[in-house]
Amino acid sequence: MTSRVAVVTGATRGIGRACAVELARAGWSVAVGYRSDETAAKDALAELEAAGTPGMTVFLDATDQASVQEGFRRVADEMGNVTGLVNNAGFSQDGLLLKYSMETYDKVMDTNVKGAFMCSQSAMRGMLREKWGRIVNMSSAVALRGNAGQTVYTASKTALIGLTKSLARELGGKGITVNALCPGLVHTEMTSYLDEKARAFYLDQTPIGRTATLGEVAAVVRFLMSDESSYVNGAVIPVDGGLTA
Numbered sequence: 001m002t003s004r005v006a007v008v009t010g011a012t013r014g015i016g017r018a019c020a021v022e023l024a025r026a027g028w029s030v031a032v033g034y035r036s037d038e039t040a041a042k043d044a045l046a047e048l049e050a051a052g053t054p055g056m057t058v059f060l061d062a063t064d065q066a067s068v069q070e071g072f073r074r075v076a077d078e079m080g081n082v083t084g085l086v087n088n089a090g091f092s093q094d095g096l097l098l099k100y101s102m103e104t105y106d107k108v109m110d111t112n113v114k115g116a117f118m119c120s121q122s123a124m125r126g127m128l129r130e131k132w133g134r135i136v137n138m139s140s141a142v143a144l145r146g147n148a149g150q151t152v153y154t155a156s157k158t159a160l161i162g163l164t165k166s167l168a169r170e171l172g173g174k175g176i177t178v179n180a181l182c183p184g185l186v187h188t189e190m191t192s193y194l195d196e197k198a199r200a201f202y203l204d205q206t207p208i209g210r211t212a213t214l215g216e217v218a219a220v221v222r223f224l225m226s227d228e229s230s231y232v233n234g235a236v237i238p239v240d241g242g243l244t245a
Contacts, residue, residue, distance in 0.1 A: 002083055002130045002131075002132040003029075003079075003080040003081055003083055003130060004027060004028045004029060004083060004084065005028070005029045005030075005031070005075065005076075005079045005080045005081060005082050005083055005084065005126070006020075006023050006028045006029070006030050006031065006082070006083070006084030006085065006086065006134075006225065007030075007031045007033055007058070007060075007071075007072065007075055007082055007084070007085050007086070007119070007123060008020040008023070008030060008031070008032065008033055008085075008086040008088055009033040009060055009062055009085075009086065009087055009088050009089035009115065009119055010033060010034075010035075010062075010088045010089030010090060011030075011032040011033050011034065011041070011044055011086075011088065012032065012034045012037050012040035012041050012043075012044055013037075013040060013044075013188070014186075014188035014214065015088055015138065015183065015186060015188060015214060015217050015218070016033075016086070016088035016089070016138075017032075017044050017047075017214075018214035018215060018217065018218040019086050019088060019217070019218045019221045019222075020032055020044060020048055020055075020086075021044075021047055021048060021051060021218070022215070022218035022219065022221065022222045023084070023086075023221070023222060023225060024048040024049075024051040024052075024053045024055060025051045025053075025222075026222050026225070026226065027053060028053060028084060028225070029053055029054050029055060029079050029080075030048050030053070030055045031055065031056050031057070031058045031071075031075045031079065031082075032044045032045050032048065032055060032056070032057045032058065033058055033059075033060035033062075033071065033089065034057060034058075034059060034060065035059070035060060035061050035062070035089070038057065038059075041057040042057060044057075045057050054079070056074075056075065056078055056079060058071045058074055058075055059071060060089070060119070062089045062110075062111055062114075062115025062116075062118065062119060063107075063110040063111055063114060063115055065118055068115075068118045068119055068122055069118075069122055071122075072119075072122035072123060072125075072126075076126055080126075081125075081126030081127070081129050081130050082122075082123045082125075082126040082127065083126060083127055083130050083132055083133045083134065084123075084133065084134045084135075084225050085119060085120065085123040085133075085134070085135045085136070086136045086138065086221060086225075087115070087116040087119055087120065087135070087136070087137045087138060087160070088138045089111060089112075089115055090111060090112050090138065091107055091108055091111040091112060092108065092150070092153045093107075093108065093152075093153075094149045094150050094153065095149065095152075096148075096149060096151075097151045097152070100151070100152060104152070105152050108152050108153055108156050109152070109155075109156050109159075111156075112153075112156035112157065112159075112160065113156050113159045113160065113163070116137055116160055116163060117163065120135055120163070120167060120178075123135065124171070124176070127171075127174075127175075127176045128174060128176070130175075131174065131175045132175045132176065133171070133174075133175065133176035133177070134176070134177055134224060134225040134226075134229075135167070135171075135176070135177070135178040135179070136178075136179055136180070136181060136221050136224050136225060137160045137161075137163065137164050137178070137179070137180045137181070138160075138180075138181055138183070139157045139158075139160045139161055139164075139180045139181060139182045139236070140153075140154075140157040140182055140183060141182045141183060141184040141185075141238055141240040141243050141244050142154045142157060143157035143158040143160070143161055143182055144182055144236075144238060144244040145243070145244050157182075160180060161180050161182075161236050164178050164179060164180040164234065164236065165234045165236075168233045168234030169234065172233045172234070177224070177229065177230065177232060177233040177234075178233065178234065179224050179229075179232060179233065179234065179235045179236075179237065180235070180236045180237070181217065181220060181221065181224075181237050181239055182236060182237065182238045182239065182240065182244070183212060183217050183239045183240060184202070184206060184211075184212060184238070184239065184240025184241055184243040184244075185199070185202045185203070185206065185211045185212065185240075185243070186211055186212045186213075186214065186217060187211050188214070202243070205243055206240065206241040206242060206243045207241060207242035207243075207245065208241030208242055209241070210241065212239060212240070212241065216239065217239050220237060220239050224237075
């Protein structure tokens with residue numbers, strides 16, 4: 001049986017942590033990727049291990065190639081070939097393009113696009129050895145509809161869709177699938193800055209009329225990482241309550 005070893009980037013909180021827990025419940029050995037909060041990573045690991053599967057924490061600065069390569073080497077050495085990857089680490093800072101700084105632009109693009117590229121590149125090696133793998137890229141509903149004040153963030157999440165579709169074509173014949181999720185409004189630390197007016201606008205545009213739960217997003221990730229999803233490849237799946245319908 002192919003080893004089930006997954007790396008989840010940005011797994012200390014929010015969607016990433018929910019995905020890590022859900023995968024652990026499904027029998028995966030999960031590496032909790034973190035960049036700045038080791039304590040939160042250890043807390044997440046304890047929650048995973050309560051699900052009955054082994055795991056580990058791994059320092060992963062998704063913007064730094066040496067850090068990514070070393071992190072994936074550690075996971076392979078300690079748990080086996082990586083056969084699952086959830087590219088969840090992300091950064092967002094809203095602002096009108098006219099006044100947007102290049103420093104912030106680089107941080108958004110480096111985290112959201114370059115990070116997914118480098119992590120996928122490192123993860124593919126174990127997947128090719130095992131002739132089986134699953135990559136899920138966490139995009140966003142804004143990549144499908146746009147949003148004023150989020151031009152750079154939207155561009156980064158749209159780039160993830162292009163990466164997903166092309167990599168799916170490169171790897172599909174090798175037993176490896178690559179798919180993207182586009183969550184709508186989820187109550188996380190990243191969206192907590194939204195004021196009531198902005199939140200009400202999103203909810204008004206969402207037919208279901210509420211935010212998504214973390215579990216609802218993680219359940220779709222669990223399916224995409226499973227054997228049952230073997231014919232789902234290059235898909236871009238909104239999990240947004242109909243926001244982009």
